[in-house]
Amino acid sequence: MSFLSKVRLANPLVHNITNIVVANFTANGLLALGASPFMADALEEVADVAAMSGAVVLNIGTLNEAAIASMVKAGQAANRHGVPLVLDPVGAGATPYRTDVTAKLLGELQLTALRGNVAEVANVAGERWASKGVDAGAGEGDVIALANKAARKLNCVVIITGKEDIITDGTRTYIASNGHSILTQVTGTGCLLSAVVGAFLAVSGGNALEAAAEALSFYGVAAEIAAEAAEGQGPGSFQMEFLNQLSLVTPDIYSSRSRLQLIEQ
Template identity: 55%
Template sequence: MEAGEILNRMREKNPLIHNITNVVVTNFTANGLLAIGASPVMAYAKEEVADMAVASDALVLNIGTLTKENVESMIIAGKAANKGNTPVVLDPVGAGATAYRTESVQKILNEVKISLMRGNAAEVAAVSGMQAEIKGVDAVGLTEDVVAIAKAASKKIQAPVVITGKKDVVANGDIVYLIANGHPLLTKVTGAGCLLSSVLAAFIAVEKDVVKACAAGLAAYGVAAEMAAEQGGKEGPGSFQIQLLNKLAQVNKEDILKMARIEKEGEFAI
């Protein structure tokens, strides 16, 4: 796999990513997409989301700050994206924390064909009906292996699944990639996971093999985080957040070749 080549292709195409995301992360997501080489658009009104989804290269549905109106817009946009063959990424933020969140995700899944679901282990487990424990929107405990959860969830929703954590997992049925890049400071920046979902959408927009695209996107994002921690992590999460945007703009093919740690079923795969 050549993750760096996919990064270069994404930057050359500069895909337009339509984000229906939460109010906490809108600015950070837009800046992060611009930094890595994509173009963000945030459109929420149900009167325009269908047109915007079709005009975009990928659509991200993020339920972080959930409302009935947002769910309606997400479904309208998702259906339009499906008709226009636009990839759809679902980020089920906090699924399992409340019944409304879990039910809203299921409603979206019932009406929209998604290309990828990305979440933490507890969120993905909750969507898939497996036992998990949620505190706020963070995973705090699980009774089942993360790889097994990813595989089972992928089979249930009939789409690839990414579970992010200390080691990221990409699964499409029994095909599994493990990406060991990243830094603990990512957990101290609100919206780091939400931005990642949108970054993965940018990679999917230029690579039809979703699993390969996700592995490349996770590696690029994780390498950038490691570089950011080296540059500004000692001062804390504020400096790290600024450096993360800088490094998303600077990370390149050579950095990925040198630093990426991607495995496929126990074999080095970069």
């Protein structure tokens, strides 16, 4: 059975501590997919919420000290209870504060998956890559080698997104090439993707790399179909249609359109 089918059968609870820009879009995207979003960031309850969830997704998009303390507590509870843990290090490398917070979280928590743009993952891997705020800038380098380096360093699945997405555990690497450039015109499509990865990890049965790879490919297929349906219209129509497709893409539609490749290394 596909991981997509498992998500829709299990309707996993996904605990998000995320930024103020994308919270609503993330919750709606998870609902459309067939998961159950729970946004909770109060220090008093995050350990309880993490422990009862199928996955925990941390996102540093709009940081403050209270959120950081809650992320550490939620992440530690996830680690204690064997709950998959995802980090989206939004803007790591863009300011020293974001870089430091990312390093602190990585020092205290064992991730199941890290998902970021190339600049963010380069920062985590100890390499340099241009960034512009929360967006990756133009840069040069071997993106697959970068992903591998980060995965080995963190001992988790690392996902670098862009025109093509790289998903690796440091040993085996997938390239997911579905998607559409209009995704870059809607804020939060990266953040929602990190939450969708969480939903797939919740049903991975310990097979995190394959579940994450399918999540990336599924997301790209939904975007492609949404872009076709909203062709000639703007990003607002695309955003709405994308939410529709997250719920309408079936496992059959997914497998007929998916371009997911396990590469030789």
